[in-house]
Amino acid sequence: MKKGYCVFAGLLMICSQQVLAHGYEMFGDCIRQDAKTIRCTGGVNGKPLPGLRIDVLSDDDAILVRGRLDADGAFSFDTPAVPFYVLIEAKPGLVVEIDDWEID
Amino acid sequence: MNRAPSSARWWFLAHSWLALPVWAFLFFVCLTGSIATVSQEIVWLADPAVRANPPAADAEMLGYDAILAVIAREHPEAVVRRISRPVKSMFAWTVQAEYPDTSLVNHYVNPYTGHIQGSEPEGFSFRQFIRALHGWLLVPFKEGVSPGWYAVSLLSLPLLGSLVTGLVVYKRFWRGFFRPRLRIDRGSRVFWGDLHRLAGIWSIPFILIMAVTGLWFLIQGVLRHADIELPSTSPALPLILSRDDVPQAQPGGQVARIGLDRAAQIMRDTFPDVDASFFSLGESAFSPIRVVGQAASWPLLTESVWINPYSGRVEFARSIANRSGLEIFTQSMRPLHAGDFVGLGLKLVYFVCGVLLTAMVGSGLLIWTKRTAKATAAALKGRQREGDESIDAPLPASLAPPEGNAPARWWKRWRFHLSALLLILPVAWLPHYLAQEKPAAKTGLGQRVAAEFEVGPWSVTLGEWRVEPPKHHDDEYDKVFTLAVCQACIPQVKAAYLRVGRPRGDVRTSGELFSGSPYRRFANVQIPADVRPDADLWLTLEGWDGTRHRAAIPLVLASPATAQWADERSR
Numbered sequence: 071m072k073k074g075y076c077v078f079a080g081l082l083m084i085c086s087q088q089v090l091a092h093g094y095e096m097f098g099d100c101i102r103q104d105a106k107t108i109r110c111t112g113g114v115n116g117k118p119l120p121g122l123r124i125d126v127l128s129d130d131d132a133i134l135v136r137g138r139l140d141a142d143g144a145f146s147f148d149t150p151a152v153p154f155y156v157l158i159e160a161k162p163g164l165v166v167e168i169d170d171w172e173i174d
Numbered sequence: 175m176n177r178a179p180s181s182a183r184w185w186f187l188a189h190s191w192l193a194l195p196v197w198a199f200l201f202f203v204c205l206t207g208s209i210a211t212v213s214q215e216i217v218w219l220a221d222p223a224v225r226a227n228p229p230a231a232d233a234e235m236l237g238y239d240a241i242l243a244v245i246a247r248e249h250p251e252a253v254v255r256r257i258s259r260p261v262k263s264m265f266a267w268t269v270q271a272e273y274p275d276t277s278l279v280n281h282y283v284n285p286y287t288g289h290i291q292g293s294e295p296e297g298f299s300f301r302q303f304i305r306a307l308h309g310w311l312l313v314p315f316k317e318g319v320s321p322g323w324y325a326v327s328l329l330s331l332p333l334l335g336s337l338v339t340g341l342v343v344y345k346r347f348w349r350g351f352f353r354p355r356l357r358i359d360r361g362s363r364v365f366w367g368d369l370h371r372l373a374g375i376w377s378i379p380f381i382l383i384m385a386v387t388g389l390w391f392l393i394q395g396v397l398r399h400a401d402i403e404l405p406s407t408s409p410a411l412p413l414i415l416s417r418d419d420v421p422q423a424q425p426g427g428q429v430a431r432i433g434l435d436r437a438a439q440i441m442r443d444t445f446p447d448v449d450a451s452f453f454s455l456g457e458s459a460f461s462p463i464r465v466v467g468q469a470a471s472w473p474l475l476t477e478s479v480w481i482n483p484y485s486g487r488v489e490f491a492r493s494i495a496n497r498s499g500l501e502i503f504t505q506s507m508r509p510l511h512a513g514d515f516v517g518l519g520l521k522l523v524y525f526v527c528g529v530l531l532t533a534m535v536g537s538g539l540l541i542w543t544k545r546t547a548k549a550t551a552a553a554l555k556g557r558q559r560e561g562d563e564s565i566d567a568p569l570p571a572s573l574a575p576p577e578g579n580a581p582a583r584w585w586k587r588w589r590f591h592l593s594a595l596l597l598i599l600p601v602a603w604l605p606h607y608l609a610q611e612k613p614a615a616k617t618g619l620g621q622r623v624a625a626e627f628e629v630g631p632w633s634v635t636l637g638e639w640r641v642e643p644p645k646h647h648d649d650e651y652d653k654v655f656t657l658a659v660c661q662a663c664i665p666q667v668k669a670a671y672l673r674v675g676r677p678r679g680d681v682r683t684s685g686e687l688f689s690g691s692p693y694r695r696f697a698n699v700q701i702p703a704d705v706r707p708d709a710d711l712w713l714t715l716e717g718w719d720g721t722r723h724r725a726a727i728p729l730v731l732a733s734p735a736t737a738q739w740a741d742e743r744s745r
Contacts, residue, residue, distance in 0.1 A: 131679035163687030
């Protein structure tokens with residue numbers, strides 16, 4: 071799932087152009103490396119972004135695993151025993167959520 | 175032996191024909207560009223409210239917080255968005271503030287007395303009008319592209335060509351610097367020829383600047399059209415604060431922010447040689463204060479700091495040194511074209527050179543009517559004639575009273591004036607431009623107020639910016655919504671978010687962050703391609719004390735056009 075982000079200029083007449091010109095697009099993806107390990111990558115505008123915070127949360131929003139993307143913009147964790155989702159937030163409003171059922 | 179003069183003749187003809195077919199349009203663009211250069215000064219002359227007259231010779235300027243205090247005292251409901259002042263200025267500070275009816279008002283504040291000398295709603299301004307007329311013939315931009323922009327910037331090609339060919343055909347042109355010649359007693363043809371060469375010689379650097387920067391504008395338009403981005407050293411992430419960098423208030427309490435005087439001091443600490451000329455106070459609780467000033471090492475560009483308004487920490491500093499050479503070059507093009515980076519003196523130089531260039535275009539046409547047509551005919555027949563001799567030659571046959579049938583006569587008489595037809599564009603688009611620039615057109619929550627409702631203790635109004643289905647960008651669909659929270663709620667509401675579908679419990683999943691002003695915030699919400707017409711939008715409001723309230727708004731209520739679009743897609 072991708073989330074768009076845009077910065078609005080004070081000049082409303084060029085609002086829609088600003089959306090295009092200054093768009094930030096978050097991406098995130100997780101794959102199951104083996105029975106135990108899941109590896110997620112994330113970034114902005116197609117580029118991996120090291121240092122972004124990544125959390126693995128349970129369905130009731132308790133943080134199960136907390137980390138940051140490494141130099142490759144990746145983070146690996148053990149598959150939780152409970153249903154979960156992965157959350158990478160670059161900035162407020164610039165977020166990607168990945169449900170466990172989306173992970174192959 | 176005949177090769178050189180023959181070559182010179184063709185250069186001369188190339189010079190003559192480059193601008194000729196577009197002379198009328200080029201004349202208009204040069205004229206409006208000259209006026210645009212000093213448009214701000216024209217406003218200064220016409221409107222005393224924008225002047226910064228000191229009450230005494232030794233008067234000192236007020237601090238920025240004092241200016242904000244004046245606005246807060248006299249307009250307590252105003253939310254200041256930005257403060258600006260032109261470089262090396264004789265101008266008052268312009269304080270732009272937003273009001274509960276979402277109108278934007280520019281207050282002109284005397285920097286010495288703090289007196290609000292005048293106020294006018296953001297809307298039509300002479301400066302913006304003349305710039306739009308010159309730059310894109312008032313033709314509106316669609317997806318970042320305006321045909322008017324192309325039409326104007328394409329003129330850089332004949333301008334550059336005229337300069338190069340002009341220097342080739344004007345032998346030993348540098349003599350014009352030392353022995354300027356403007357003969358006024360030899361008839362009009364000699365006078366216009368002398369004026370053309372004299373103005374050209376003295377305008378070489380200016381013409382080169384206009385041609386090169388204009389060519390860049392053309393390239394810029396093509397890049398924008400093709401959605402190509404040049405390599406950039408801009409931060410990979412938007413310059414807003416991370417969630418952890420914004421403090422939380424005690425229940426019922428407020429979060430302290432630094433003042434603008436402190437922000438200006440931080441700017442001086444970061445860039446000791448830079449004077450602040452622009453402050454942006456931010457668009458959301460996560461916005462830094464941005465302070466901008468003219469760079470000392472490269473006056474064409476600015477240096478900026480983005481400051482955490484709660485801690486005073488510099489989040490990012492944009493200096494000349496951390497730009498790439500390509501960025502310095504490309505970003506220098508606009509100020510180099512406009513000449514607004516030194517002060518009044520350079521603007522006047524630009525204005526004079528602009529008028530000279532305008533006169534060159536006009537005189538070029540007059541020279542043509544007296545010379546070029548004949549020279550062309552002669553060249554085609556293989557005859558040679560020295561350039562200056564032909565200045566005083568009788569009118570060419572092609573300018574004799576036209577013969578033939580009526581259309582042929584009409585074509586012969588008017589063919590080189592047809593580019594004036596391009597001026598139909600600004601005339602045709604003028605009503606649209608004026609309607610768009612009306613202050614009333616810039617207020618409100620958009621084309622449709624969708625709903626007023628309660629979100630926890632706070633009442634809000636949601637608006638649909640344009641009544642239309644979602645727009646498709648980069649394989650995604652998005653749509654702009656607006657939001658106003660009640661005036662009493664403003665101090666309590668830290669942030670608002672919107673998304674399609676119910677968010678999870680974690681606030682980070684709340685969706686798109688609204689930004690703008692408390693009276694009108696914008697969010698560009700991603701609409702899933704497979705959204706159902708009966709889906710809900712979810713609005714989350716986050717209080718400064720950490721409280722959170724949510725409400726669901728049926729999509730069909732928030733945007734019937736989007737619900738209909740979803741319905742059509744689901745079939």
